[in-house]
Amino acid sequence: MRFDELPLSDDILDALDAMHFEECTPIQEQSIGVILDGHDLIACAQTGTGKTAAYLLPLIDLLADTEADSKVKCVVMVPTHELAQQIDRSMEGFSYYIPVSSLAIHGGNDGKEFARQQHALRQGADMVIATPGRLLAHMKMGYVDLSCVQYFVLDEADRMLDMGFSEDIMRIVAELPRERQTLMFSATMPKKIQQLAATILNEPREVKIAVSRPNERIDQSVIICYEYQKQPLLKRLFEMGYNKRVIVFSSSKQKVKELTAQMRRDGFKAAEMHSDLDQKAREEVMLGFRAGRIDILIATDILARGIDVDDIEMVVNYDVPHEAEDYVHRIGRTARAGAGGRAVTFVGTPDQYRWSLIERFLDREVRRDDLGIDVGPLPEYNPSANRGNGRPGARGNGGGRGKGGNGRNGGHGSKQGDGKGSGKGRADKPRKSSGKPASDKPASEKPRKSSEKPRKSSEKSGSGKPEKRYRHRSKKAES
Numbered sequence: 181m182r183f184d185e186l187p188l189s190d191d192i193l194d195a196l197d198a199m200h201f202e203e204c205t206p207i208q209e210q211s212i213g214v215i216l217d218g219h220d221l222i223a224c225a226q227t228g229t230g231k232t233a234a235y236l237l238p239l240i241d242l243l244a245d246t247e248a249d250s251k252v253k254c255v256v257m258v259p260t261h262e263l264a265q266q267i268d269r270s271m272e273g274f275s276y277y278i279p280v281s282s283l284a285i286h287g288g289n290d291g292k293e294f295a296r297q298q299h300a301l302r303q304g305a306d307m308v309i310a311t312p313g314r315l316l317a318h319m320k321m322g323y324v325d326l327s328c329v330q331y332f333v334l335d336e337a338d339r340m341l342d343m344g345f346s347e348d349i350m351r352i353v354a355e356l357p358r359e360r361q362t363l364m365f366s367a368t369m370p371k372k373i374q375q376l377a378a379t380i381l382n383e384p385r386e387v388k389i390a391v392s393r394p395n396e397r398i399d400q401s402v403i404i405c406y407e408y409q410k411q412p413l414l415k416r417l418f419e420m421g422y423n424k425r426v427i428v429f430s431s432s433k434q435k436v437k438e439l440t441a442q443m444r445r446d447g448f449k450a451a452e453m454h455s456d457l458d459q460k461a462r463e464e465v466m467l468g469f470r471a472g473r474i475d476i477l478i479a480t481d482i483l484a485r486g487i488d489v490d491d492i493e494m495v496v497n498y499d500v501p502h503e504a505e506d507y508v509h510r511i512g513r514t515a516r517a518g519a520g521g522r523a524v525t526f527v528g529t530p531d532q533y534r535w536s537l538i539e540r541f542l543d544r545e546v547r548r549d550d551l552g553i554d555v556g557p558l559p560e561y562n563p564s565a566n567r568g569n570g571r572p573g574a575r576g577n578g579g580g581r582g583k584g585g586n587g588r589n590g591g592h593g594s595k596q597g598d599g600k601g602s603g604k605g606r607a608d609k610p611r612k613s614s615g616k617p618a619s620d621k622p623a624s625e626k627p628r629k630s631s632e633k634p635r636k637s638s639e640k641s642g643s644g645k646p647e648k649r650y651r652h653r654s655k656k657a658e659s
Contacts, residue, residue: 181203181204181209182202182203182204183196183201183202183203183204183208186204186209186212186213187212187213187216188212188237188238188241189241189244189278191244191277191278192237192240192241192274192277192278194277195273195274195275195276195277195278196237196274198276199273201233204230205229205230205233205234206225206229206389207223207225207229207230207231207234207387207389208230208233208234208237210223210387210389211223211234211235211238211387212234212237212238214385214387215234215235215238215239215242215361215363216238216241216242218361219361219383219384219385220361220362220363220381220382220383220384220385221362221363221364221381221384221385221386221387222364222366222377222381222384222385222386222387223363223364223365223366223386223387223388223389224365224366224367224368224369224386224387224388224389225365225367225387225388225389226367226389226393226508226509226512228395228512228516229389231335231365232266232267232270232335233270233274234365235256235333235335235363235365236267236270236271236274237274239254239307239331239333240271240274240275240278240280241278242330242331243280243306243307243331244278244279244280246306246330248279249304250303250304250305251304251325251328252304252305252306252307252308252324252325252326252328252329253306253307253328253329253330253331254306254307254308254329254330254331254332254333255307255308255310255315255326255329255331255332255333255352255356256307256308256309256310256333256335257310257311257312257315257332257333257334257335257340257349257352258286258309258310258311258335258336258340259311259336259339259340259343259345260286260311260482261286261287261311261459262462262466262482263335263336264284264285264286264309264310264311265284265286267284267309267335268282268284268309271307271309280306280307281304281305281306281307282305282306282307282308282309283300283301283305283307283308283309284309284310285297285301285308285309285310285311285314285315285318286309286310286311286314287311287313287314287459297318298318298321298323301318301323301324302323312340312345312348312349312352313345313348315352316348316351316352319352319355326352326355326356326357327355327357328357329356329357329360330357330360330361331360331361331362331363332353332356332360332361332362332363332380333362333363333364333365334349334362334363334364334365334366334376335365336365336366336367337364337365337366337373337376338366338367338368338369338370338373339367341372341373341376346372346376349376350379353380362380362381362382362384364376364377364380364381364384367505367508367509368505369388393508393542394507394508394511394512394523394542395511395512395515395516395521397515397519397520397521398511398514398515398520398521398522398523399520399521399522399523400511400522400523400525400546400547401522401523401524401525401546401547401548401549401551402524402525402526402527402535402546402547402548402549403524403525403526403527403548403549403550403551403553403558404527404532404548404558404559404560404561405526405527405528405555405558405559406528406529406558406559407528407529407530409555409556409558410498410526410528411439411442412555413526413553413555414428414439414443414496414498414526415442415443415446416551416553416555417496417524417551417553418443418446418448418476420551420553422493422494422522423448423475423476424475424493425475425491425492425493425494426475426476426477426492426493426494426495426496427476427477427478427479427492427494427495427496427513427514428476428477428478428479428495428496428498429479429480429481429495429496429497429498429499429501429510430478430479430480430498430499431480431498431499431501431502432480433454433455433456433480435498435499436452436453436454436478436479436480437452437454439478439498440452440478443476443478448475448476449473449474449475449476450474450475450476450477450478451465451468451469451474451476451477451478452465452477452478452479453465453466453477453478453479453480453482454479454480454482455480455482465477466489469489470489478498481501481506481509481510489513490516490519491516491519492513492514492516492521493514493521493522494514494521494522494523494524495510495511495513495514495521495522495523495524496523496524496525496526497510497511497523497524497525497526498526499526499528499531500525500526500527500528500531500534500535500538501538502534504537504538504541504542507525507538510523511523524551525546527561529559529566530566531566532561532562532563532565532566533563533564533566533567535563536563548561
């Protein structure tokens with residue numbers, strides 16, 4: 181289905197046209213009409229299927245019809261500051277022609293930035309995009325008024341519960357009006373998500389799209405190996421030319437640090453990403469990766485979801501993930517936006533049984549392929565003999581808590597303790613959109629404001645971007 185077949189406003193369609201979005205994804209096609217009709221919604225779809233646009237587009241239209249004031253009318257809850265930033269950028273594009281303001285509240289900043297964020301919240305915004313812990317920190321100081329919220333969204337609800345945000349979410353829900361529209365989006369639908377839905381949703385409509393199955397455009401392969409062979413395998417893989425736009429996932433922060441150091445010594449442009457890095461360091465790494473100054477990103481599962489990079493050519497699972505869903509989210513970083521991609525998994529002897537359960541979940545046997553790399557004799561694949569070494573589903577991260585901390589500040593938490601999370605970031609001021617566009621805890625951008633009224637026009641600029649009738653402008657919050 182095309183977007184222009186949906187009951188969206190002309191201004192939204194102009195923005196989508198300027199961003200060259202024409203065809204809906206299944207989750208968008210099935211969710212947008214339900215939201216516009218005012219129903220609560222619980223939607224299950226894997227990462228990379230367009231969930232963000234599925235709720236932002238109708239909400240922008242609905243917010244455009246509300247009274248223009250400084251009251252918060254919509255709250256979007258997300259698990260990490262990276263995802264908050266990504267949604268904020270999407271909001272800027274989709275609302276480019278519509279005077280709807282937004283404010284991102286996420287972690288990772290100092291006292292000065294927190295004060296700027298505080299000032300922005302006092303000014304108000306139509307939509308607040310926030311991580312639970314940081315929003316609660318502001319709410320406790322008495323200047324956040326949620327009494328006029330009409331729309332409440334939980335994005336990546338399963339991950340928020342994994343990271344231990346359940347109580348924080350319920351504290352925030354307690355401050356919302358009972359009469360509201362609630363939308364829940366999740367990549368998986370475990371029992372705890374169903375229980376949460378029963379608690380906060382009212383007779384919701386359900387949408388389920390290809391629950392946790394990898395994109396068919398991903399060329400998946402697996403190398404059965406000994407643990408000591410993994411590093412030489414990775415090096416040889418890079419030497420064969422697979423060394424651009426690559427993400428390597430490992431199970432612990434320490435292993436990520438050691439592997440990054442070794443790859444740098446071997447002459448590759450590699451960088452590490454894990455929860456020990458503060459917000460500024462993470463942003464610098466991601467900027468370098470997007471700009472091509474970094475070819476290989478070696479990371480914990482902090483990058484498995486919510487990172488907006490569309491041109492990843494290959495994902496390497498240096499260690500088998502703890503759950504089948506984690507495998508799907510990891511390899512889902514490649515083959516995005518209609519492109520193809522490659523995923524290679526190293527299966528060490530202790531992980532063979534865990535890998536067999538992942539293949540059972542996928543309902544297929546992933547191709548065995550040593551890629552012609554000779555690192556000596558490889559072990560026999562015999563998962564039943566290694567059954568005692570662990571199983572997927574038993575997360576070692578204790579809901580994102582691990583040895584590294586409580587997993588609440590943006591870190592995902594792994595068995596080895598990658599749940600530390602940073603506390604740094606940048607305050608976002610609300611953005612007032614009054615022009616036309618283009619696609620753990622405080623904010624990353626600033627509010628956009630405009631005193632102009634949107635003018636109806638069908639003209640487009642020659643650059644492929646919408647003519648700037650109402651341009652989003654970012655202005656710093658005064659401290």
